[in-house]
Amino acid sequence: MEQFGQLILPIAFFAIFYFLVIRPQSKRTKEHRAMVNALTVGSEIIFAGGLMGRIKAIEGDYAVVSLNNHTDVKVQRASVISVLPAGTIESV
Secondary structure (H helix, E strand, C coil): CHHHHHHHHHHHHHHHHHHHHHHHHHHHHHHHHHHHHCCCCCCEEEECCCCEEEEEEEECCEEEEECCCCCEEEEEHHHEEEEECCCHHHHC
């Protein structure tokens, strides 16, 4: 019985750690992956660095993004943190 009591505490710590850290992080990762896979040409996006732009082309794991009329950049699709509602760039 004493050995069983010694196992309860580590199991409880692992369960708490799983539900407070591991599970929410895996949920966020899954949501981000779905958002990145749903990117389409014309989507308005924000990058991790704070830049906003419109997707001009998608080339595998990369996207060509138009920041303004004269500047296009090629970035990893995973660097996109948010998809903006249509028309947001013009209103800023």
